[in-house]
Amino acid sequence: MAYNLLKGKRGIITGALDSNSIAWKVAEKAHEEGATFVLTNAPIAMRMGEINGLAEKTNSKIVPADATSVEELTNLFTQSQEILGGKIDFVLHSIGMSVNIRKKIAYPELNYDYYAKGVDVSAMSLHKMLSVAYKMDALNDHASVVALTYAAAQRTFPFYTDMADIKALLESIARSFGYHYGLRNKVRVNTVSQSPTKTTAGTGIKGFGDFFDYADAIAPLGNATAEDCANYCVTLFSDLTKMVTMQNLFHDGGYSTTGVSDLIMQKAGITEGE
Numbered sequence: 687m688a689y690n691l692l693k694g695k696r697g698i699i700t701g702a703l704d705s706n707s708i709a710w711k712v713a714e715k716a717h718e719e720g721a722t723f724v725l726t727n728a729p730i731a732m733r734m735g736e737i738n739g740l741a742e743k744t745n746s747k748i749v750p751a752d753a754t755s756v757e758e759l760t761n762l763f764t765q766s767q768e769i770l771g772g773k774i775d776f777v778l779h780s781i782g783m784s785v786n787i788r789k790k791i792a793y794p795e796l797n798y799d800y801y802a803k804g805v806d807v808s809a810m811s812l813h814k815m816l817s818v819a820y821k822m823d824a825l826n827d828h829a830s831v832v833a834l835t836y837a838a839a840q841r842t843f844p845f846y847t848d849m850a851d852i853k854a855l856l857e858s859i860a861r862s863f864g865y866h867y868g869l870r871n872k873v874r875v876n877t878v879s880q881s882p883t884k885t886t887a888g889t890g891i892k893g894f895g896d897f898f899d900y901a902d903a904i905a906p907l908g909n910a911t912a913e914d915c916a917n918y919c920v921t922l923f924s925d926l927t928k929m930v931t932m933q934n935l936f937h938d939g940g941y942s943t944t945g946v947s948d949l950i951m952q953k954a955g956i957t958e959g960e
Contacts, residue, residue, distance in 0.1 A: 688718045688719055688720070689719065690719060690720045691719045691720070691920055691921070691923075691924040691925075691926070692716055692719040692720050692721035692775075692776070692920060692923055692924060693719070693720030693721075694720065695720070695721045695722075695775040695776060695923065696721070696722055696723065696766075696770040696771070696772060696773070696774055696775050696776075697716060697721050697722070697723035697724075697774060697775060697776040697777060697778070697923065698723060698724050698726060698762065698763075698766050698774055698776075698777045698778070699712055699713050699716065699723050699724070699725055699726070699777075699778045699780075700726050700727060700753065700777075700778060700779055700780050700781055701727060701731075701778070701779075701780030701781050701782075702725055702727065702735070702737055702740055702780075703727065703731055703734065703735035703736075703737070703885075704735050704736045705736070705740075706884060706885050706912065707780070707885050707912070708780055708834060708880065708883060708885060708912045708915050708916065708919075709778060709780035710740055710912075711912045711913050711915065711916035712778050712780070712915075712916040712919050712920070713725060713740055713744050713746070714740075714743070714744065714916065715913075715916040715917060715919070715920050716744075716776075716916075716920060716923065717743075717744040717745070717746075719920055719924075721775075721776070721923070722745075722746070722770055723744070723746055723770070723776075724746060724747050724748070724749050724762075724765070724766040724769055724770065725737055725740060725741055725744075725746050725747070725748045725749075726748065726749050726750065726751045726762055727750065727751075728750070728751070728752050728753065729750045729752070732748070732750055747769045749761070749762050749765045749766060749769075753781050753807065753811035753814065753815065754806045754807055754810070754811055754814070756814055756817075756818060759814055759815055759818045760818050760822070762818075763818055763819055763822055763824040764822070766824075767824060772826075773823075773824055773825060773826040773829075774819070774824055774825050774826065774829060775825075775826050775829050775830070775923070776829060776830045776831070776832070776923035777815065777819070777825075777829070777830075777831045777832070778832055778833075778834075778919060779811070779812050779815060779831065779832065779833035779834065780833075780834050781807060781808060781811050781812075782807070782808045782834070782849065782852075783803075783804060783807045783808055784800070784804045784808070784847065784848055784849045784852070785797070785800035785803055785804065786800045786801060786804065786847050786848045787845075787846070787847055787848070787849060791847065792847065793844065793847045793848065796847065796848055800848075801848050804848055804849065804852050805851075805852055805855065808849065808852045808853075808856065809852045809853070809855040809856040809859060810855075810859075812833050812856055812859050812860065812863075813859045813863065815831075816831065816859075816863045816867065816875065817863075820863075820866070820867060820870075823871075825867075825871060825873050826871075827871050827872050827873070828871075828872045828873070828874070828925070828928055829871070829873045829874070830873070830874045830875075830876075830922055830923045830924075830927070831860075831867075831873065831874065831875045831876070832876055832877070832878055832919050832922050832923070833856055833860055833875075833876075833877045833878070834877070834878055834880055834915075835853045835856055835857055835877040835878065835879050835880075835934065836849070836850075836853050836879055836880065837879050837936070837938065837941070837942050838850035838853060839853040839854040839856070839857050839879070839934075840854075840942075841942075843897075845894075845897070856877065857877045857934050860875045860876060860877045860932065860934070861875075861932045863875055864876070864931045864932035865932060868931050868932070872928075873931075874922075874927070874928070874930060874931035875931060875932065876922060876930060876931060876932070876933045876934070876935055877933070877934045877935065878915065878918060878919060878922070878935050878937050879934055879935065879936045879937065879938065879942065880910060880915045880937050880938065881901060881905065881909040881910040881911075881915075881937065881938040881939055881941060882894065882897055882898045882901045882909060883909070883910075883911070883912050883915070884898065884912075885912065900950070901938075901941050902939075903947055903949045903950050903953065904941050904944050904946070904947045904949075904950060905938060905939030905940050905941035905944060905947075906939065906940040906944060906947070907939035907940055908939050909938070909939055909941075910937050910938055910939050914937070915937055918935075918937050922935075
């Protein structure tokens, strides 16, 4: 059911690769709620994905952009305002990449060139996007920026290697830039810490399937789906959350604040009274 939460709002959605991605679901939900928006991704990701189909479905334009390039981000915000007919009301940052994870390099043995690339693509890209928008005055007052993150920024997950550090930086950028953008334009900047989700990127992590099941057994509500996350992001883009900013918001069915569950104890062979 749609509620017209984003009627009349203009946005930029990054990172929609295929129908499994959270960004894809966000685009679908934003469209249902009345928003118009531009879709963007790195040119190489666009060649690998199915973004043209999403653009057709949501009546959206595509503006390719490398999120590590200030020049291309400037073009993205310039073209987006021209296409949409005004300043931007919401931005989704759904960009993440780790060569170290892709090559299965353990944390104590990280390749630092790969590490730096991951930082640039997955965290500094948020600062660059916000900085470009800030200098161009491209966001409307009370606009909302949401970046996707993961609980490994606060807790250790060995398989997440350098992305844990990178997500911690992403969350710090959201807080720091949220302060400055809030003062000047009342713009909100938040991160959403989502459950393990069966996206193309997520399933590429070694042992993801087992961990997905583990998290699902820990969380009282179970894992939140990509569609659930999209619904939550829409509320953060809407006027219903005008006073929420500089927050890392856990959207994980209660996983992040549950120590252990009965189900996990049962699976471990631990029963009451033992």
